[in-house]
Amino acid sequence: MLHMPSDAPNNPLREGLLSRSVPEPCTLVIFGATGDLNHRKLIPALYNLAADGNLPPSITVVGFARREKTDAQFRSELETAARKFSRQKINDELWANFAGSIFYHQSEFTNFEGFETLAKRLDELDSQRGTRGNRLFYLSVGPDQFPVILENLRKSGLNESKPGSWTRVIVEKPFGTDLPSAIELNNIVHEAFHEKDTFRIDHYLGKETAQNIMVLRFANSIFEQVWNARYVHHVQITASEPLGVEGRAGYYDKSGAMRDMVQNHLLQLLTLTAMEPPTDLTADAIRDEKVKVLRSLRKITGKDVAKYTVRAQYAAGSVNGKEVVGYLDEQNVPKDSQTETFVALEANVDNWRWAGVPFFVRVGKRLPKGATEIALHFKGVPPVLFHQTEQVIDDNVLVIRIQPDEGISLRMSAKLPGSSLRIEPVKMDFHYGTSFGKATPEAYERLLLDAMAGDATLFARRDEVEEAWKFVDAIKEAWDSGQGGPVVKYDSGTWGPDEADALVKRHGANWRRL
Numbered sequence: 001m002l003h004m005p006s007d008a009p010n011n012p013l014r015e016g017l018l019s020r021s022v023p024e025p026c027t028l029v030i031f032g033a034t035g036d037l038n039h040r041k042l043i044p045a046l047y048n049l050a051a052d053g054n055l056p057p058s059i060t061v062v063g064f065a066r067r068e069k070t071d072a073q074f075r076s077e078l079e080t081a082a083r084k085f086s087r088q089k090i091n092d093e094l095w096a097n098f099a100g101s102i103f104y105h106q107s108e109f110t111n112f113e114g115f116e117t118l119a120k121r122l123d124e125l126d127s128q129r130g131t132r133g134n135r136l137f138y139l140s141v142g143p144d145q146f147p148v149i150l151e152n153l154r155k156s157g158l159n160e161s162k163p164g165s166w167t168r169v170i171v172e173k174p175f176g177t178d179l180p181s182a183i184e185l186n187n188i189v190h191e192a193f194h195e196k197d198t199f200r201i202d203h204y205l206g207k208e209t210a211q212n213i214m215v216l217r218f219a220n221s222i223f224e225q226v227w228n229a230r231y232v233h234h235v236q237i238t239a240s241e242p243l244g245v246e247g248r249a250g251y252y253d254k255s256g257a258m259r260d261m262v263q264n265h266l267l268q269l270l271t272l273t274a275m276e277p278p279t280d281l282t283a284d285a286i287r288d289e290k291v292k293v294l295r296s297l298r299k300i301t302g303k304d305v306a307k308y309t310v311r312a313q314y315a316a317g318s319v320n321g322k323e324v325v326g327y328l329d330e331q332n333v334p335k336d337s338q339t340e341t342f343v344a345l346e347a348n349v350d351n352w353r354w355a356g357v358p359f360f361v362r363v364g365k366r367l368p369k370g371a372t373e374i375a376l377h378f379k380g381v382p383p384v385l386f387h388q389t390e391q392v393i394d395d396n397v398l399v400i401r402i403q404p405d406e407g408i409s410l411r412m413s414a415k416l417p418g419s420s421l422r423i424e425p426v427k428m429d430f431h432y433g434t435s436f437g438k439a440t441p442e443a444y445e446r447l448l449l450d451a452m453a454g455d456a457t458l459f460a461r462r463d464e465v466e467e468a469w470k471f472v473d474a475i476k477e478a479w480d481s482g483q484g485g486p487v488v489k490y491d492s493g494t495w496g497p498d499e500a501d502a503l504v505k506r507h508g509a510n511w512r513r514l
Helices: 012-018 036-051 071-085 092-099 112-129 143-155 179-192 208-218 249-274 283-296 304-308 432-436 443-453 462-481 498-505
Strands: 027-031 060-065 102-106 135-139 167-172 198-201 232-241 309-315 317-319 322-324 342-348 358-365 371-378 397-403 407-415 423-431 488-491
Touching: 027 036, 027 112, 036 060, 036 071, 036 092, 036 443, 060 112, 071 092, 071 102, 102 112, 112 143, 135 143, 143 167, 143 179, 167 179, 179 462, 198 443, 198 462, 208 249, 208 397, 208 407, 232 249, 249 283, 249 342, 249 358, 249 371, 249 462, 283 462, 304 309, 304 342, 304 462, 309 358, 309 462, 309 498, 342 498, 358 498, 423 432
Parallel strands: 027 060, 027 135, 060 102, 135 167, 167 198, 232 358, 309 488
Antiparallel strands: 232 371, 309 342, 317 322, 342 358, 371 397, 397 407, 407 423
16 A cells, blocks of 8 residues: 655655646536436536535536426526435535536526527626626537537527626537547537637546656656657557446447547547647646547558458347346347447557557456556566576566556565565555545546636547547448448447457457456
8 A cells, every 4th residue: 555655744745746737617508408417417516626626616516407497496406416416425404505606597498588588697696696707618518419509509698708707618429429429510610619628527636646647757766768669569458347238328329439438538548548749737738648549540440440450339238146138139229220339449559659569458248347447558578587486577567557546556576474585566556536535536526627618628629529539430431331340249248259369369468357
């Protein structure tokens, strides 16, 4: 177990890391406010920020949805959700104070008059609550609703900021379904908001460990020196979950694991792992380096797709002792569906630092456990010193756990106590919760705070989104044309099909068991 040194509070580096943009008073308008995301994530995140003293006192939240409700009804529903989903226990007095900042606005998204009355109400709230005309619009709706909302924001003038104030928009994923649709969506957003005011949210980037990757790499010389092809044999990025489609078959069957997870979450983790040091810590400097990684990804096309990718569907099996049906037997899934619930692929970053180092990416549903991690597997030592012991010495592995147990571990070899020379792998482990003595904030807490502060570091830029789609589209095109190999099966409760194991074994490696 690693612990903070006793002088950590006075450490200049820590003091420097504490400095950040402070959010100004603003009004957060949530479109689709009666939906699941607002109840499960956004309102609990805002409450926790308020409980930690991180929100400006005059923060105002306006829910925009089509159902008729009073402010009191809306607040009551949100309180029920917050008590269920908040990471901190709800304090009655604090909630009452926070709930007083929440309001409800009823309108259809297609009703332009609803946006005109919203504009008047926001002006009134600015005067009453001192929010200074600062507006943050959150599109917590499906992408099919984006055009009409953005158009009505533009026509009503709500997209324009007043002198001395700002106006921004947060866009939830998916950012399109392929490159053409992503470009079209970006163009629609751009007609209403400048790129600097557009925040495309990927909740994986708000997770504490994902944010810490750059600090781990660039603030620790012991790691930065070996973070390259000279020392790293391969990298594994895994996102596994035991759940199936869980009633989301209508969405998931049109998306699949590649579009749902690889194009955004996992390629974002890959860029953070592979990027070069930025010139500074500004948002665009960091995102410039991430885009360079995406542009350096070797495109997988045509017949190579069958060699470098595996796609599969879960069959019936047992997960955590519970019998579950296969994907094709899930409700609302077409019996002839070719949608993948599992993807494994080998990606290559063709640049100076990573030439020859395969990045193995794996994501799947109905796997034995839920976890997301990045694992750097280092090259082994020369087999000349301990070969007479006839022991297999495991390679060193640095593991960055994104979820659920956020932290970092390092596997190394050590001698087992006793008279004989027995070498066993041991692990040095760092856990965020125990080392810093407090619960890790939820991803949406950090992302909402950054959007209020105008810090776009943890949000995807337009060119990031489009470059990621270029890589994914080439694979999808081969799959759809029949060049990418068949959709194979794997039993629920296993770690995927044999074909995925073969993908890494040809490099003399094995998938890590999480």
